[in-house]
Amino acid sequence: xxxxxxxxxxxxxxxxxxxxxxxxxxxxxxxxxxxxxxxxxxxxxxxxxxxxxxxxxxxxxxxxxxxxxxxxxxxxxxxxxxxxxxxxxxxxxxxxxxxxxxxxxxxxxxxxxxxxxxxxxxxxxxxxxxxxxxxxxxxxxxxxxxxxxxxxxxxxxxxxxxxxxxxxxxxxxxxxxxxxxxxxxxxxxxxxxxxxxxxxxxxxxxxxxxxxxxxxxxxxxxxxxxxxxxxxxxxxxxxxxxxxxxxxxxxxxxxxxxxxxxxxxxxxxxxxxxxxxxxxxxxxxxxxxxxxxxxxxxxxxxxxxxxxxxxxxxxxxxxxxxxxxxxxxxxxxxxxxxxxxxxxxxxxxxxxxxxxxxxxxxxxxxxxxxxxxxxxxxxxxxxxxxxxxxxxxxxxxxxxxxxxxxxxxxxxxxxxxxxxxxxxxxxxxxxxxxxxxxxxxxxxxxxxxxxxxxxxxxxxxxxxxxxxxxxxxxxxxxxxxxxxxxxxxxxxxxxx
Amino acid sequence: xxxxxxxxxxxxxxxxxxxxxxxxxxxxxxxxxxxxxxxxxxxxxxxxxxxxxxxxxxxxxxxxxxxxxxxxxxxxxxxxxxxxxxxxxxxxxxxxxxxxxxxxxxxxxxxxxxxxxxxxxxxxxxxxxxxxxxxxxxxxxxxxxxxxxxxxxxxxxxxxxxxxxxxxxxxxxxxxxxxxxxxxxxxxxxxxxxxxxxxxxxxxxxxxxxxxxxxxxxxxxxxxxxxxxxxxxxxxxxxxxxxxxxxxxxxxxxxxxxxxxxxxxxxxxxxxxxxxxxxxxxxxxxxxxxxxxxx
Numbered sequence: 087x088x089x090x091x092x093x094x095x096x097x098x099x100x101x102x103x104x105x106x107x108x109x110x111x112x113x114x115x116x117x118x119x120x121x122x123x124x125x126x127x128x129x130x131x132x133x134x135x136x137x138x139x140x141x142x143x144x145x146x147x148x149x150x151x152x153x154x155x156x157x158x159x160x161x162x163x164x165x166x167x168x169x170x171x172x173x174x175x176x177x178x179x180x181x182x183x184x185x186x187x188x189x190x191x192x193x194x195x196x197x198x199x200x201x202x203x204x205x206x207x208x209x210x211x212x213x214x215x216x217x218x219x220x221x222x223x224x225x226x227x228x229x230x231x232x233x234x235x236x237x238x239x240x241x242x243x244x245x246x247x248x249x250x251x252x253x254x255x256x257x258x259x260x261x262x263x264x265x266x267x268x269x270x271x272x273x274x275x276x277x278x279x280x281x282x283x284x285x286x287x288x289x290x291x292x293x294x295x296x297x298x299x300x301x302x303x304x305x306x307x308x309x310x311x312x313x314x315x316x317x318x319x320x321x322x323x324x325x326x327x328x329x330x331x332x333x334x335x336x337x338x339x340x341x342x343x344x345x346x347x348x349x350x351x352x353x354x355x356x357x358x359x360x361x362x363x364x365x366x367x368x369x370x371x372x373x374x375x376x377x378x379x380x381x382x383x384x385x386x387x388x389x390x391x392x393x394x395x396x397x398x399x400x401x402x403x404x405x406x407x408x409x410x411x412x413x414x415x416x417x418x419x420x421x422x423x424x425x426x427x428x429x430x431x432x433x434x435x436x437x438x439x440x441x442x443x444x445x446x447x448x449x450x451x452x453x454x455x456x457x458x459x460x461x462x463x464x465x466x467x468x469x470x471x472x473x474x475x476x477x478x479x480x481x482x483x484x485x486x487x488x489x490x491x492x493x494x495x496x497x498x499x500x501x502x503x504x505x506x507x508x509x510x511x512x513x514x515x516x517x518x519x520x521x522x523x524x525x526x527x528x529x530x531x532x533x534x535x536x537x538x539x540x541x542x543x544x545x546x547x548x549x550x551x552x553x554x555x556x557x558x559x560x561x562x563x564x565x566x567x568x569x570x571x572x573x574x575x576x577x578x579x580x581x582x
Numbered sequence: 583x584x585x586x587x588x589x590x591x592x593x594x595x596x597x598x599x600x601x602x603x604x605x606x607x608x609x610x611x612x613x614x615x616x617x618x619x620x621x622x623x624x625x626x627x628x629x630x631x632x633x634x635x636x637x638x639x640x641x642x643x644x645x646x647x648x649x650x651x652x653x654x655x656x657x658x659x660x661x662x663x664x665x666x667x668x669x670x671x672x673x674x675x676x677x678x679x680x681x682x683x684x685x686x687x688x689x690x691x692x693x694x695x696x697x698x699x700x701x702x703x704x705x706x707x708x709x710x711x712x713x714x715x716x717x718x719x720x721x722x723x724x725x726x727x728x729x730x731x732x733x734x735x736x737x738x739x740x741x742x743x744x745x746x747x748x749x750x751x752x753x754x755x756x757x758x759x760x761x762x763x764x765x766x767x768x769x770x771x772x773x774x775x776x777x778x779x780x781x782x783x784x785x786x787x788x789x790x791x792x793x794x795x796x797x798x799x800x801x802x803x804x805x806x807x808x809x810x811x812x813x814x815x816x817x818x819x820x821x822x823x824x825x826x827x828x829x830x831x832x833x834x835x836x837x838x839x840x841x842x843x844x845x846x847x848x849x850x851x852x853x854x855x856x857x858x859x860x861x862x863x864x865x866x867x868x869x870x871x872x873x874x875x876x877x
Contacts, residue, residue: 110834114827121823121852128813128820128860131867159811272809281806336716343719365719366804377806503806513808517795524788 107177127158195247196238197536205551209569213546220546227571243540257527267516275509282504286328296322323353331500346500380501385432385448391494398488429456603647608703610640615696625764630689644672655714658727664710671699673738687766691745725800733793739786743779744850750775813860821852
């Protein structure tokens with residue numbers, strides 16, 4: 087569109103932008119870009135720390151990080167492409183839908199025999215009835231086939247226009263709009279949804295944190311004001327207790343299912359009691375969903391530990407295996423000592439500078455246990471004992487005893503994903519609408535039939551013709567059936 | 583333990599029969615491929631007809647094999663990659679037979695379809711474990727069957743669509759010049775090929791969409807999110823996008839010929855990436871995929 091006196095420059099530019107977004111080629115360009123960048127995203131590992139990229143890609147790392155390729159699907163320009171796609175669908179729908187609606191809705195009613203004979207499917211029927219009776223019979227046949235009908239009279243006789251399945255034409259529009267709905271749901275989820283993960287120990291009560299949002303303006307990107315959302319985590323009134331975690335096995339020993347028994351209380355009141363969840367069967371409460379996600383053994387706690395007391399010189403056991411519970415003092419039988427388990431790491435490391443024991447990982451590779459030893463109610467030592475290295479330090483000073491850490495019973499935890507995504511419902515609504523749209527487009531056919539009735543001497547000439555937007559074969563048969571019904575005597579039953 | 587041993591020995595017996603039967607099916611697909619190739623080189627209609635009849639035999643035998651597997655595992659027969667590959671070969675072949683039935687003495691697209699069937703069968707037999715695994719926790723969902731059936735139905739349709747499109751591209755120029763009207767073809771077939779390919783993709787596209795939706799619904803229940811940019815998820819979306827490009831390009835006057843054909847083939851390649859390629863990608867880059875049980 088050229089700029090003329092009538093069209094000021096801003097209007098011309100506006101038209102050009104509108105034209106761009108209304109063009110199908112631009113759609114394909116956007117889709118192609120989205121596909122291309124998605125492919126790149128599958129070849130570069132996503133969401134790793136910057137050091138990972140420096141190691142894997144060397145000098146290319148800075149480019150990857152600058153372009154946001156390490157978090158491709160959340161990069162600003164990926165979102166920009168999605169916004170373009172949304173604008174594109176909106177503009178195309180505004181441009182194309184109204185004229186399509188109009189031409190689909192409006193159709194010629196008054197047609198002559200020649201128009202019908204030019205249609206791909208047409209029949210000519212000669213009847214001995216008066217046109218009035220012929221009309222009655224035609225209308226009955228069409229009504230029995232659930233056609234909608236319009237009539238027009240003309241000089242030679244009359245015309246009938248009948249149609250059905252018009253909405254089938256709008257299946258593709260429904261699909262486009264449903265895609266908008268899905269994208270809207272995704273945007274809602276990315277703004278106000280949150281996801282959390284927690285490890286829950288059997289018997290323990292945990293307060294569930296929720297995320298709060300604050301909306302503001304962010305102008306850090308070239309001074310352009312963009313909406314900014316700040317998130318704050320805060321404790322909610324909802325508390326979760328894991329009653330039990332267990333694993334079901336198949337007869338052959340493979341894992342069948344992971345299960346957690348959960349109790350939820352809200353504001354101090356138990357609202358859900360002993361609800362069993364497993365993979366594919368989460369628990370829903372007040373917009374929060376709790377998913378069975380993983381399980382494991384605590385790395386910093388044990389339920390109980392077992393020891394033996396040996397003679398440090400002969401190495402012979404003095405006591406049988408005895409048990410000590412976590413944080414509970416218990417007597418070492420046959421001696422005047424008491425023991426209390428106060429600390430545990432499942433995979434220990436030793437810092438020579440501070441002489442401190444600290445956990446290296448959450449694996450149970452190299453367990454170490456911290457105990458307190460009391461003699462006559464007085465603390466005498468606080469040694470670490472090692473599962474794999476029996477005599478690293480003397481556990482009980484000034485004695486012939488050697489304490490050996492033999493076994494322990496860990497505390498099982500269940501790993502739960504906690505999720506809140508209000509956009510999900512919108513996404514599902516979009517998905518359902520898209521399914522409906524595809525069904526409309528594929529299974530509802532727009533059928534149009536024109537009939538011209540004309541008196542010719544003693545006879546009545548009836549011209550029947552029709553059109554369909556797809557599935558021509560079925561329509562051919564249907565039109566023949568209609569023609570046959572009009573011809574045969576038994577059809578209408580309205581004759582006198 | 584004797585109970586377990588009985589189960590194991592019984593399973594091993596059924597499994598040995600089953601693997602032999604699968605070899606037989608692979609052999610049948612191979613014979614079909616050879617017959618189709620003979621049809622290609624000798625231009626004899628008889629070879630093509632024989633190939634198609636053989637393909638019916640292969641498909642029926644294969645159906646028996648899949649049924650056997652279903653009873654053996656007491657569940658839908660597409661959990662491991664071994665099973666999926668078998669299912670893929672079968673569904674692509676039967677879809678092709680359904681489409682070919684409507685033509686008179688045209689057999690060329692059968693070459694690619696049977697090549698894929700042979701390839702998938704051999705890949706399963708030579709590299710994958712045939713062991714019947716019980717359903718792992720994430721697979722115990724009512725979405726499982728729907729998701730896989732819909733996805734594989736779309737795969738099958740895309741395979742046949744692409745096979746026809748490739749034949750169309752191969753013969754396009756010579757037929758337009760009025761040359762080489764062989765292989766049961768005539769000038770009218772050419773447009774029919776391009777249209778049929780389009781209509782198949784038009785049918786496969788919603789199936790792929792439903793496949794993605796059912797997968798999203800399943801992921802939402804099992805993993806707590808409907809979308810997570812897992813390599814398989816991402817590639818399914820890429821495939822979807824490319825087929826969306828293809829379907830739209832068919833309504834652009836300048837693009838509806840060669841560019842559209844190329845988009846169709848590109849979509850097919852993306853579909854193969856979604857099905858098989860992501861496993862290779864995950865291994866190549868060490869990217870963890872949540873779709874591990876499909877490896």
